[in-house]
Amino acid sequence: MDERVRSQLATDLPGASARGEIVAFYQPQIDIASGAVVGAEALSRWFHPRLGLVCPTVFIPLAEARGSIVEIGDHMLNAACEFGVSSARGGAAIDISVNVSAIQLRDGNFAAKALQTATHHGLDARQLTIEITESQAVQNIAAVGDSFDLLRLAGVTVSIDDFGRGQSSVDQLLALQANELKIDQSLVQNCAADSRTLLAAVISFAHDKGLRVVAEGVETPAQLAAMTVLGCDRAQGYLMGRAMPARAFDEFITASRSL
Ligand code: C2E
Numbered sequence: 381m382d383e384r385v386r387s388q389l390a391t392d393l394p395g396a397s398a399r400g401e402i403v404a405f406y407q408p409q410i411d412i413a414s415g416a417v418v419g420a421e422a423l424s425r426w427f428h429p430r431l432g433l434v435c436p437t438v439f440i441p442l443a444e445a446r447g448s449i450v451e452i453g454d455h456m457l458n459a460a461c462e463f464g465v466s467s468a469r470g471g472a473a474i475d476i477s478v479n480v481s482a483i484q485l486r487d488g489n490f491a492a493k494a495l496q497t498a499t500h501h502g503l504d505a506r507q508l509t510i511e512i513t514e515s516q517a518v519q520n521i522a523a524v525g526d527s528f529d530l531l532r533l534a535g536v537t538v539s540i541d542d543f544g545r546g547q548s549s550v551d552q553l554l555a556l557q558a559n560e561l562k563i564d565q566s567l568v569q570n571c572a573a574d575s576r577t578l579l580a581a582v583i584s585f586a587h588d589k590g591l592r593v594v595a596e597g598v599e600t601p602a603q604l605a606a607m608t609v610l611g612c613d614r615a616q617g618y619l620m621g622r623a624m625p626a627r628a629f630d631e632f633i634t635a636s637r638s639l
Pocket residue numbers: 407422423424435436437440452453456479480481513541542565596597598599616617618619623
């Protein structure tokens with residue numbers, strides 16, 4: 381990306397969520413066995429007044445580097461908890477996943493804040509999942525472990541995102557006591573015979589330890605079939621649906637229930 385654009389974005393980032401420019405989109409997650417939509421992952425989008433839609437792969441690293449990630453993280457948590465309650469009005473409650481950066485977890489108050497936000501909106505803590513990437517988790521193992529402990533005790537699901545992209549040891553992963561493993565889309569999409577053997581071992585190990593396994597980036601029926609055979613519990617990807625605004629998600633889930 382153009383350096384001038386990036387520096388413009390960095391300048392404009394503070395206050396962007398307060399100005400209403402950062403919006404949560406929601407991507408459906410299905411239970412593989414039943415096919416039902418059982419969850420939604422909140423994914424941030426920045427609608428810049430002049431530059432248009434900016435993706436989180438661009439502005440989240442900027443926010444982490446420039447001190448805006450806590451502001452954005454708080455906003456996303458708030459939006460997701462509110463959405464979790466409203467989306468349940470039409471039917472069964474669904475799980476809501478929120479991505480966090482290690483910087484947010486280094487503030488020892490994150491777990492309390494997350495629980496307070498859920499309570500404020502009337503969201504059951506058991507509906508909430510907090511995701512952190514494998515690479516950020518292992519680089520911040522103490523802070524992440526402490527936050528995970530508090531969240532888990534309160535009933536929140538703690539999840540390792542982009543698993544397989546980073547390089548964590550089994551020891552480190554076990555120390556975190558995560559409840560969920562999200563298999564990175566690169567593994568889902570390039571599931572060749574040899575990596576499939578490895579993936580099968582990882583998934584069965586995760587199940588032994590009581591973790592739920594989610595396949596990310598499922599784009600084709602063949603990939604869904606492969607992840608089903610491998611024993612994944614849930615799937616998320618363009619095949620089921622892209623991240624969409626809250627209103628569109630409500631329509632999506634209503635339509636899925638009448639199938
Ligand atoms: P993630 O948490 O692993 O989210 C999944 C990403 O993969 C999303 O990209 C999603 O749109 C995309 N995706 C989902 N299904 C498919 C598929 O079938 N094919 C392909 N090619 N892509 C798929 P997105 O929304 O651009 O987000 C990118 C990353 O930015 C996220 O990866 C997450 O790490 C980070 N992120 C997004 N929102 C937030 C946030 O509010 N806070 C933090 N800390 N990070 C965020």
